[in-house]
Amino acid sequence: MSAADSAGILTLPSGARLAVKRWGKGAPVLCLHAVGHGSGDFADLAGRLGGAFELIAIDWPGMGCSPSDGLPVRADRFGGLILEVVEALRLERPFMIGNSIGGAAAIIAAAAAPGRFAGLVLCNPGGLAPLDGPARFVIGRMAAFFRAGARGAAWFPTAFAAYYRFxxxxxxxxxxxxxxxxxxxxxxxxxxxxxxxGFSEPTGDLRPIAPKLTLPVWLAWTEGDHLVSWGRARATVAGMPLHRVTLFRGGHSAFLEDPEAFAASFRTFAADVQTGRFQ
Structure with a gap:
């Protein structure tokens, strides 16, 4: 692994150190996980895609096996890390699959350097819905929920389990x-x-960036998501020049919750991009 040590840690020019996992052989696919998750989210998908693709999954700083750098968890920073990873690993126009904040970071990276990527798969990405009063209220309540957990609230583990389950x-x-x-x-x-x-900060609003995406974009959205909902993002997505939308069963991650259907649809998307049939 270029620029990586034996433990699979990639050291970037910015000083960030990211754990990297790679599976398979074929067209490169850079995989970007949600906050609090890790590269292991993509292990099952790697098995389903067989020998046609090489999946390269990174762990964001302080998540999975990556050491923390003490900096805020922000999509704009992660977008910059993506470009560093592509350069460090010498990836030739990879596809990107980004979930949640990983999807938001993928949008930022693709808008900054569209020629570096073959296509973009967005799984319930942040940043595409209006930052209006209702959104700011929900964001504030969710931040308060997790601050209570950080303070050690006795009820938090049970509430967190229910939050993830439903x-x-x-x-x-x-x-x-x-x-x-x-x-x-x-x-x-x-x-x-x-x-x-951070989701309520100006850099968390990606609506001005989304229409500038000139590469093929596939929105793989789970329709049971009530926090990052398709209905609130639909108007922004409509402004993307080259896109298609597929709705899957689940709450927030199509490749984890509806894995067989997602893998089949990804193969179709990739083939259409590679053969110039994507419209």
Missing amino acids: LVLSRGPARARRQRVVAAGRELAPMLADAWA
């Missing part, structure tokens, strides 16, 4: 990943509070 990863195929996240709830609470606070 609002985030609601379907059976995602059970193992859900259990891993829930078990680390108290540890993740400060990071999640920080991330949610």
Whole structure:
């Protein structure tokens, strides 16, 4: 692995150190996870895609196996890290799959350097809905919820488990990943509070950027998501020059919750991009 040590840690020019996992051979696919998750989210997808693709999954700073750098959890910063990763690993026009903040970061990176990527897969990304009064209220309540967890509120583990079970990863195929996240709830609470606070900042609003995406974009949205809902993002998505939308079963991550259907649809998307049929 170029620029990586034997532990799979990639050191970037900015000083960030990111854990990297790679599976398979073929067209490169850079995989970007949600806050509090990790590169392991994409292990099942790698198995389903067989030998046609190489999946390269990174862990954001302080998540998975990546050491923390003490900096805020923000999509604009992660977007810059993506460009550094592509350069450091010498990836030739990879596809990107980004979930939640990973999707927001992918939008930022693709808008900054569209020629570096073959296509963009957005799984319930942040930043595409209006930052209006209702949105700011929900963001504020979610940040307060996680701040309470960080303070050690006795009720938090039970509430966090219910939140993940009913609002985030609601379907059976995602059970193992859900259990891993829930078990680390108290540890993740400060990071999640920080991330949610950032969603209301000006840099968290990606609506001005989205129409500038000139590469093929596939929105793979789980329709059970009540916090990052398709209905509130639809108007922004309509302004993207080259896009298609597929709605999947689940709460927040189509590739975890509806894995067979997602993998089949990804193969179609990639083939259409590679052959110039994407419209």
